[in-house]
Amino acid sequence: MANYFSNYALTKVASDATILVMTKPDLKALLAKRGLRLIDLATHLGIDKSAVTRWHYRQVPADRVLQVERATGIKRKLLRPDLYL
Secondary structure, eight states: OOOTTTTEEEEEEETTEEEEEEOOOOHHHHHHTTTOOHHHHHHHHTSOHHHHHHHHHSOOOGGGHHHHHHHHOOOHHHHOTTTOO
């Protein structure tokens, strides 16, 4: 079972306050855990590798999350925790 807080980090904002901040999912690491690379995902989806590389540095577009989930088995809440709880 995936760690529920894997996309979060504790950030100290003052000497007496700490907040939980959402971090960007690491697409390359999520794929690597499944023995896949960015190029493998691009090939499977029939798109250019540069698009998938942009997703790695930014985020998977909302309209592609379900396709990526089906292609890789990576849960949508790990790909876009801001959209799926």
